[in-house]
Amino acid sequence: MTSNRSFFNLQRELIRRNIILPVLSGVGFFFVLPLLTLMMIQSKLNYYLLRYTEIETEKFINEFVRDNLLSTRYDGVKVGIIIMATLAGIMLFRYLHNRKQVDFFHSLPISRGNLFIQLYLTGFLSVIPLYIIMYLLAIICAFAMGAGSLLTAGLIFKTIIINILFFLLFYSLAVLATILTGNTFVAIVIYALLNSVIFLTTTIISELFSYWFDTYVYISILDNIGLYSFPLYLYFYGSNMFNTIGDVKYLSTQTFIGIVIAIIVLIILSYVLFKIRKSERAGSSLAFYKTKAPLKCYLVLIAGYLLMFMFSSIAGASWRYVGIVFGIILSHMVLEALYNFDIHSLFKNWKTMIALLIVGVGFFTIMKADIIGYDSKLPNKENITGVSINTYYNGSKHFSSNISNFDFLTSTENIENVYNLAEYAVKNLDNVNYNQDDFYLDENTTSLLVKYTLKNGNEMIRRYLVPISDEFDSYLEAIILTDDYKQHEFNSVFSLDLDSTESIEVYINRSIYNDNITGVVTDTKESFEIIEAIKEESLTLTKEQAENTVPLLNIDFEVEYKRDYNYIAHGTSYGNYIDSVPVYPTYTKTLALISKYYDFTPQSITVDDISRIDITKYPDDTELLQSETSDSNYYTVAITDKETIAKLIENSIPHDIAICASPLLKLDETPLTDISVVFNSQNSTPIYYLEGTAPLELINQLI
Amino acid sequence: MICSTNATKYFDSLCAVDHVSAEIQTGSVFGLIGSNGAGKSTFLRMLAGILKPDEGSITIDDEEIFENVPLKNRCFYISDEQFFFSGITPLDLQKHYSLYYPQFNKERYKHLMNAFELDEKRKISTFSKGMKKQVSVIMGLCSGAEYLFCDETFDGLDPVARQAVKSLFAQDIAERGITPIIASHNLRELEDICDHIGLLHRGGILFSRDLDDMKLGIHKVQIIWDKTFPETSLSGLDIMHKDRRGSLYTLTVRGTREEVQNIISQTQPTFFEMLPLSLEEIFISETEVIGYDIKSLLL
Helix, strand or coil: CCCHHHHHHHHHHHHHHCCHHHHHHHHHHHHHHHHHHHHHHHHHHHHHHHHCCHHHHHHHHHHHHHHHHCCCCCHHHHHHHHHHHHHHHHHHHHHHHCHHHHHHHHHCCCCHHHHHHHHHHHHHHHHHHHHHHHHHHHHHHHHHCCCCCCCCHHHHHHHHHHHHHHHHHHHHHHHHHHHHECCHHHHHHHHHHHHHHHHHHHHHHHHHHHHHCCCCCCCHHHHHHHHHCCHHHHHHHHCHHHHCCCCCHHHHHHHHHHHHHHHHHHHHHHHHHHHHCCHHHCCCCECCHHHHHHHHHHHHHHHHHHHHHHHHHHHCHHHHHHHHHHHHHHHHHHHHHHHHCCHHHCCCCHHHHHHHHHHHHHHHHHHHCCCCCCCCCCCCHHHEEEEEEEEEECCCCCCCEEEEECCCECCHHHHHHHHHHHHHHHHCCCCCCCCCCCCCCCCCEEEEEEEEEECCCCEEEEEEEEECCHHHHHHHHHHHCCHHHHHHECCCHHHCCHHHEEEEEEEEECCCCCCCEEEEECCHHHHHHHHHHHHHHHCCCCHHHHHHCCCCEEEEEEEEECCCCCHHHHCCCCEEEEEEEEECCCCHHHHHHHHHHCCCCCCCCCHHHEEEEEEEECCCHHHHHHCCCHHHCCEEEEECCHHHHHHHHCCEEEHHHHHHCCCCCCECCCCCEEEEEEECCCCEEEEEEECCCCCHHHHHHHC | CEEEEEEEEEECCEEEEEEEEEEECCCCCEEEEECCCCCHHHHHHHHCCCCCCCEEEEEECCEECCCCHHHHCCEEEECCCCCCCCCCCHHHHHHHHHHHCCCCCHHHHHHHHHHCCCCCCCCHHHCCHHHHHHHHHHHHHHCCCCEEEEECCCCCCCHHHHHHHHHHHHHHHHHHCCEEEEECCCHHHHHHHCCEEEEEECCEEEEEEEHHHHHHHEEEEEEECCCCCCCCCCCCCEEEEEEEECCEEEEEEECCHHHHHHHHHHCCCCEEEEECCCHHHHHHHHHHHCCCCHHHHHC
């Protein structure tokens, strides 16, 4: 069996003996490729021609064929590839599960290694050539119907390569699962497990961490490992990345290489296991007995924790242990029955079951007690190179302001400030009010997310629930006005990458009339000038100005980046949208540019602009207890008298202006009262007052 | 020569073949007999290179058989539970085997198919059990293999086919010097064809001997004494089995014909006759000695 001729003759013979595979491939891919291509194009033609011109229809159809039907995005082919890969892998190697067939194949004068190669190639050659033929037929059909003009050789090549790659991935997994087992049902179970084992493990680890540690934050790297090790996810959601030229080259190459390596590892592993697999294991559940115990332990513990998640999500935290115990016992029984193919073996190895119960429950309990000090752990301050936070600052506003940054804060001052915040949060970890199960945020509590980058390149992330206090606010106040924070805060003009901008629009909002967009600057040069000016002037805002000055207007920036810009680092869109950037009276350069490029002068609200003012009074706690129906909970007084309106709008600040202002802006409290201005256009906006300027006496009289 | 040295095979905790040592001379017909579950099929599968011994070794002409492709090219295994591809015909099967056995004799295949009146274009799945066995034997004989491992091959064959197969084996032994190793329960069949016997019992080998030597070494004698059983006088006799019906004693004894005759003659029996011992009787006697008593199964 060494000559090439013999090799190919045997290959042909094996394909003939497994003729069902090429037949199924041919029929299946014929249906999902040429036939469905014709049908879908016809269907789209019928639809578009009724609504669009012939030229538009042609464009749409060609785009549809390029972007969906004959690209890597077409799910029909993906389903076909997965089904055929699974079928081929299991069908060709399932002889290992039958003693008669094992005796037949293993008595033949062919080495196991050679037999493996022959069988593996048989699966590949029974499916892939037919897929390629049908795909090429589908392309011919698309061209014949005038829908293939956008198909390029590169796209066709990529589509074929990616589908072959994923076929090999699923096929190798199916082959490995079949070799590892001695029974086809168990092989299917193991195949499903092999597909999802890393994803399942990382998800459960992540979930367990969130159960164990109050400060745990889902680690994206853990999720990524899970998802990128999950072939189904990669195929259906990841392979699209291969189709786009430019933007995602970096990711696609990495993923591609990763999949190729995974396939090679799987093939080598299967080859080695196939060679050492004992023939007599046909009919047993697992072919390698040494894998039985570790696999059982893994599956039983996973099942225990899965049921814990389920039970606690349905019935609450007190059912956690019931879930673990139930999951471990049930899965142990099922596995024993499966291992022995005997329902009477449910309680076999009950001592192992008890040991696993102790491990499962004990491990969970120990970790829940946080013996490793995960929650209270703070990094060594000397090792921190950058910090990031996400929390809310209440100050004296009626609403809390999100304090977060898009990029790490690196100044020593801010590292110190954020570290102080984290220490404050750790100090309050034992506060029973904030770290109980099922605790929800209330008005005295806020969340604090802290992320550190360390000198060794690692990242550390924690999320705390912290009591709002003067101490907490003081740490935030120390951060908010630093240049470092202003340059890196979320929704900052500093996050705009002007070098990569394709187009930009600057929306100047007067806001006071709540008719929002009143001017748009679309010229890139002019927009850049405004951005540079606002960048420069925003760094000059002092604490006193931030606390006592009201912005005159706010600006939105909508940017579209160049197509070859690597947007991955900045999110998942091709653009960036920065909204409600405040323009203070001190930003003279910015205001001059706005006046220059868009003739606009900020104005105050006048009585003539207003139709009426609504003052809504909410009941206090005592009144709430006394009231019987919700209807009587609040009432609104409409003010139409011009003189009263004039008094009410004096020193008032419209909502859109207040909300874009610095979080430090000091506003007056109007307890249990909302004041809303209704303009002549019937648009309305809530209004607030600078600290010490609210006409409280008048308001009290009116309500 | 096939040589098994302490070949041992475990199925989980069960020792199916327990340190079996035996030699099978090339050109001989080796019969592998044994009680149910004795490990005959397992031993045969090890000889054919399907199973790898957990301990010990199996060699053919001083080479390990397991994963030895050139050596396996000289071997052919006929399973007791044959496997045929779905929808395959004898012709397809012949083509299939020809890929593995380059020396496959297609002319002989045609000849034998005709001789056994088997339709080479009919699906094997439609064949009877005996016909399937015939197909397997034809494939084995035509493969050109020197060593044929036959597991219960005669089971299911009609007397004519059985005789034909025996003749074919004899012919190939004479012409090509093949070595058939036949595992079977049907000891009468083996008796006709085998010249060497290996007796397996509960995984271990009891003996492996030349059939003629074995027959010469064990004898069945029927004796009538006009007095009581002369136990003391027969103390020099290795009695494997004793049975009494009225005054007639039937003894199975070990020893040369002359030794047995001398000792019994000295007891002055009224009637004394030495009968030929069948392989089946040898099997029963030998296994009874180590506790495998047919009577205990019947009671």
